[in-house]
Amino acid sequence: MTSNNNNNENSNIEDQVESRELAPGVVLFKEYKRYTDNKDYVGIFIWKVQITTMSIVDFEVHLDQSENIELEDKEESELRTVNRIFPFQTKEVATVKLKNNWKLKSKFKLTMNVPDKDVQHTYIENDEIKLMNVVRAANTKLKNIPFEHLSKDEIEKILTSVNCQFVDLDFLPNDDAMVHPRYEESLKEIFDYIVHWRKPEDFCTGQVVNEIEKKEIKIFNYNEPEPNDIQQGILPDYNLASALSALAEKNNLVKRLFKSEGYSKQGIYQIKLCVAGEWITIYIDDFFPCIPMSNPIGSRSAGNELWVLILEKALAKVLESYYSLINVSISEFFMMLTGCPTLYINVEDMLKTEGGVEGSLKKIKQFVVDKRYLIVAISKSVEVDPNIETSTELDDEMLTIPNFGYCILDVKDKFKNNLILLRKVWFDSKKEEKLKKHQEDIFKRNPLLEKEGSENTLYLTYEEFLKEFSYLSVCFTKNWEEVRIRGKFILAKEQESLQESVLSKWYYTVQIDRPTNLIIGLHQDEDRVKENESRKQLMDISLSILKQDNNANEITHVDGIDFTLASNIQLEVSLPPGNYIILPRTTGCFFGRPYFKKNVDTVPLYNYEDKKFTPIFLATIKDIFKKFDLLLNRKLSYNEFKGFWECVNSYSISEMEFEGLLKKYCDYEKGLTERGFIDFFEDSYLNEGEVRRTF
Numbered sequence: 001m002t003s004n005n006n007n008n009e010n011s012n013i014e015d016q017v018e019s020r021e022l023a024p025g026v027v028l029f030k031e032y033k034r035y036t037d038n039k040d041y042v043g044i045f046i047w048k049v050q051i052t053t054m055s056i057v058d059f060e061v062h063l064d065q066s067e068n069i070e071l072e073d074k075e076e077s078e079l080r081t082v083n084r085i086f087p088f089q090t091k092e093v094a095t096v097k098l099k100n101n102w103k104l105k106s107k108f109k110l111t112m113n114v115p116d117k118d119v120q121h122t123y124i125e126n127d128e129i130k131l132m133n134v135v136r137a138a139n140t141k142l143k144n145i146p147f148e149h150l151s152k153d154e155i156e157k158i159l160t161s162v163n164c165q166f167v168d169l170d171f172l173p174n175d176d177a178m179v180h181p182r183y184e185e186s187l188k189e190i191f192d193y194i195v196h197w198r199k200p201e202d203f204c205t206g207q208v209v210n211e212i213e214k215k216e217i218k219i220f221n222y223n224e225p226e227p228n229d230i231q232q233g234i235l236p237d238y239n240l241a242s243a244l245s246a247l248a249e250k251n252n253l254v255k256r257l258f259k260s261e262g263y264s265k266q267g268i269y270q271i272k273l274c275v276a277g278e279w280i281t282i283y284i285d286d287f288f289p290c291i292p293m294s295n296p297i298g299s300r301s302a303g304n305e306l307w308v309l310i311l312e313k314a315l316a317k318v319l320e321s322y323y324s325l326i327n328v329s330i331s332e333f334f335m336m337l338t339g340c341p342t343l344y345i346n347v348e349d350m351l352k353t354e355g356g357v358e359g360s361l362k363k364i365k366q367f368v369v370d371k372r373y374l375i376v377a378i379s380k381s382v383e384v385d386p387n388i389e390t391s392t393e394l395d396d397e398m399l400t401i402p403n404f405g406y407c408i409l410d411v412k413d414k415f416k417n418n419l420i421l422l423r424k425v426w427f428d429s430k431k432e433e434k435l436k437k438h439q440e441d442i443f444k445r446n447p448l449l450e451k452e453g454s455e456n457t458l459y460l461t462y463e464e465f466l467k468e469f470s471y472l473s474v475c476f477t478k479n480w481e482e483v484r485i486r487g488k489f490i491l492a493k494e495q496e497s498l499q500e501s502v503l504s505k506w507y508y509t510v511q512i513d514r515p516t517n518l519i520i521g522l523h524q525d526e527d528r529v530k531e532n533e534s535r536k537q538l539m540d541i542s543l544s545i546l547k548q549d550n551n552a553n554e555i556t557h558v559d560g561i562d563f564t565l566a567s568n569i570q571l572e573v574s575l576p577p578g579n580y581i582i583l584p585r586t587t588g589c590f591f592g593r594p595y596f597k598k599n600v601d602t603v604p605l606y607n608y609e610d611k612k613f614t615p616i617f618l619a620t621i622k623d624i625f626k627k628f629d630l631l632l633n634r635k636l637s638y639n640e641f642k643g644f645w646e647c648v649n650s651y652s653i654s655e656m657e658f659e660g661l662l663k664k665y666c667d668y669e670k671g672l673t674e675r676g677f678i679d680f681f682e683d684s685y686l687n688e689g690e691v692r693r694t695f
Helices: 117-141 152-162 238-250 307-319 323-327 330-338 347-353 357-370 393-397 429-445 462-468 615-628 638-648 655-664 674-684 688-694
Strands: 002-007 016-023 026-034 043-051 056-062 067-071 080-085 090-113 196-198 268-275 278-285 288-290 342-346 374-379 405-412 419-423 457-461 469-475 489-493 500-504 508-512 516-523 528-530 540-549 554-565 568-575 578-585
Touching (some): 016 090, 026 090, 080 090, 117 196, 238 307, 238 323, 238 374, 268 307, 278 307, 307 323, 330 374, 330 469, 342 347, 357 405, 419 462, 429 457, 500 578, 508 516, 554 578, 615 674
Antiparallel strands (some): 016 026, 026 043, 056 080, 056 090, 196 288, 268 278, 342 469, 374 469, 405 419, 419 457, 489 500, 508 578, 540 554
16 A cells, blocks of 8 residues: 655744554654754654554655655665554654755555464453453353343342343353354454454443543434444444344334343343244343454444444344354344344346336335335345455446445436435445446436435436346335244144144134235244255245135135245235134155254264363254243243153153252243253253253
8 A cells, every 4th residue: 555745845844743544543643843953954754653453564665756855774875664563553664854955755555464363362361361250250140140031220230239240151252152163164264363352441432521531332322323323344244234224224123122222331231133033132241252452343333332233242142153144134134123024036036027127116116115115225246255355347347335235215217217216335435436426427417316415325227226236125114013923833643544744733813804914924943054054954834824704614715825945934915804714834844854964973962172062952952942932931831841851751840849940040930041941951961872862
């Protein structure tokens, strides 16, 4: 990187200090001092470079085109310096003595490198020791507290009484939280940096509230999240950043996810997310993964605002690691963040099904203008390779930034060209000049639009739009009347033939008194490992809607979705008054062990080196807990636990014996929590052979 600086001044300029950022985390300071007691020189320039991030910078100063100057501590003819500056260091890189009639022309060249991980570790070693002590204390004092059932105030009162800093024991701040062990990839292969877990007060820039610069950290600045709040980190979670930016267009959709909007001094936050079709409360701590001594690795807001960081961590906890975030689509994030029905549309397919350009534009306008849904256009994908500096030809031709989502704000079909108005959030300096010229051309052809345009919006003709974007994600955001029920498929045997079939344990009846638009969704648990792989085998699922005519004593088929191998399906239908049956179905043909897994007998369940059960064991225990938590209250009552016990043992368990378990393990209101169930399982089934027989 080069920078030019020209000074052709021979007058008595005053003493001064200037600074400017040459690159992110690289600040150049230039100080001028007059000489009054040395007749050979009239002044001196001192250049210093400050590094404010985890980078090693090789910095060169070239002054060979200057006149009547000398470099201090250099031969008279030598007008070049080379310096290496280490992370968080400020170093003098050149001192220039000015003679009469001086002329200074400078050029800077800098090269930024990531330090070796051993070097990085020396900067955060003490912080890691402190964090280990905090985790150790939390594991002793907080292990049996049912946080998922308590309010933020109740939790903070407990933390005060036990004098303990909050740490989420179910999602510890360590390397496993960044890249789950199931990926079989080391952190070294994914990130150039080791992860430094830091709290907001360590990296937030706050407001000055008194004489001492105290950081005033907030969930939301000015009480409202905004689409332009999101800043991308080095974690390539483009879909999440795009989904959060779009959600902030209707900021109440963001704010309703937070059970409390106040900053927590004790670092406890509770977030509501819709996971596999169920609304649950996720609690997290405020240790966030950062570049050592620097900013967060993932997406964040500028300054002292936390809402992006908190939502990102809550989603990472649900998906079991930050790295898992890169394998989730915008539509899936929309469902988790809103609970609303969502469509994922291929633009090319839409052109065919909607009758071409005119029909597809009409469809988009219906979503955006008439129904006021959130609709995000996903720009064409470009493979990102950090080892290749040059971008692809496709990227060079595009007006938008590849791999990101742009929220559609409006459709203008009353102008000479049909126009799409997009929210412009993402920034690429290489494209800005091209975009500026493009917008000027649009306004020149359509002068009335200039007043509506801003630096945060982008107009494209519909023809350009179709070239730029490959998919649409539509989130049906409105005040739905919703009902969520947990169902179950069971294996049934026909008595005569002894054949097995898989049936839904329940079907559902709906009585409709007036014409109603109904959307029915069917969700099944998925444990995404990579983009197209799940640790759980999905079942093929379908939905049928039947109308029940009691007078004629007959049932007729109304609508349905054929068998599909997917984590969720949805059916939108307009129904007249009447009685209806909703029937979930599966053939059960795909149910079984995931095809890519090793033989189950070879999968280790216990890591003897770490003295803890492996991820596949813990995931299975959590699944068992879900299956027996029939009331969806995240605890097992006596009757629910008794049902589990009788499945794995040939005898029953008494209520008194169950109460003994509650005293030993984490419980809440006469029920065993998920953490208590895991601890019970670990204590009871330490022998691997016994675990396998139980499973």
